[in-house]
Amino acid sequence: MATRNILKMGDPLLRKISKPVESFDFKLHQLLDDMEDTLHSVGGLGLAAPQVGILRRVCIVEYDEKLYELVNPVLIKSSGKCVDNEGCLSVPGFRGLVERPESIKVEYFDRNGKKHHQCAEGYFARVFLHEMDHLDGILFADKMIKKIIDDD
Numbered sequence: 001m002a003t004r005n006i007l008k009m010g011d012p013l014l015r016k017i018s019k020p021v022e023s024f025d026f027k028l029h030q031l032l033d034d035m036e037d038t039l040h041s042v043g044g045l046g047l048a049a050p051q052v053g054i055l056r057r058v059c060i061v062e063y064d065e066k067l068y069e070l071v072n073p074v075l076i077k078s079s080g081k082c083v084d085n086e087g088c089l090s091v092p093g094f095r096g097l098v099e100r101p102e103s104i105k106v107e108y109f110d111r112n113g114k115k116h117h118q119c120a121e122g123y124f125a126r127v128f129l130h131e132m133d134h135l136d137g138i139l140f141a142d143k144m145i146k147k148i149i150d151d152d
């Protein structure tokens with residue numbers, strides 16, 4: 001068990017383009033394990049490697065009690081449009097309404113380098129797209145059409 005520090009908006013590392021993973025090695029497995037521990041320690045639907053300061057194309061999504069480990073994910077199909085609210089562990093204090101595709105297909109590799117495809121719709125698709133945006137230095141706050149301030 002090891003948790004890592006989550007960078008917050010304003011940190012320049014969150015704005016970098018992450019590099020593809022080339023070695024599906026122990027270091028990658030350790031990163032994924034730590035990201036999972038970190039996500040579980042704070043709660044949330046997903047986490048991307050640049051949020052813990054690692055500029056590699058790695059993210060995790062936890063949805064309907066299933067954990068997806070995405071290495072070098074690529075959006076290969078998308079259709080429709082929908083607007084919903086989202087937040088981010090790196091952007092505390094507010095959420096926002098963001099327009100995203102309704103339906104997507106993503107190609108990615110697992111931690112052992114095996115290729116997979118995943119179709120997703122609605123909020124499940126949104127979480128994938130939000131995490132994949134982090135790999136290109138994009139935060140939901142850049143795309144939001146309306147800001148929603150948290151009440152607490």
Ligand code: CO
Pocket residue numbers: 087088089090130131134
């Ligand atoms: Co985020």
